[in-house]
Amino acid sequence: MKRIVTATVMNQSGVLNRITGTLAKRRYNIESITIGKSENPGISKMTVVVNVEDDAQIEQLMKQLNKQIDVIKVADITDQAIVARELALIKVLGHAQTRSEIREIIEPFRASILDVSRESMTIQVTGYTDKIDAIIELLRPYGIKELSRTGLTAFLRGSQKPVTNLTAYSLLK
Structure with a gap:
């Protein structure tokens, strides 16, 4: 199943390489990936469309991304109202x-x-x-x-907060 994952990351050299390396090591199929500067200097936003087999696999993916030192926040926005x-x-x-x-x-x-x-x-x-x-x-x-x-490239519509069962991981960072 196709999932849309957004990540807020530090705008530093090698971030994209580390993220794609993490996905490749775990054999996730990236359908598309976009990244660009955000409204905050030094912060970039990334949208990854990835194919996963089940909810457990997307949960594992989000945990792996949250472990990355340059990642500020990760959210699966697939089932939410988004602008894409x-x-x-x-x-x-x-x-x-x-x-x-x-x-x-x-x-x-x-x-x-x-x-x-x-x-x-x-x-x-x-x-x-x-x-x-x-x-x-x-x-x-x-x-x-x-x-x-x-x-x-996508983000949540309006002033929604991402709904994930991994929200606590991003709050701990």
Whole structure:
């Protein structure tokens, strides 16, 4: 099952390597991982989408991440109300005769055209993973020349507090 885990970490050299190393050693399959600076200098926020077999495995994962010295807080936000987005850049073969068709396809997705050349169009789309997957499938028949996705980034909606049975671990740090 797919789980969305967020981690607040110190913005220091090697943090990403230590976290991914911890996941790799325990054979967790990382579907996507994003990390970037937060509203606080010196603090970064990380979103990891990971495939696990059961609740015990996600609990173990959270314990392992909380043991990392640079990790401030970890939460499994999968079952909570979240704001989540992914960005995709899609370069599609787009000759003059197909450009209007491609524009019609991307309009309902609120995607935008970033670049146009004689042979291709570069499209930017943001949204939840299912939306990104859907537009890619609709554009595939036109010929996708290049595709780059950021992976999911997410946090809780409103002023919610993460609900986990491991909250005590993060409070002890």
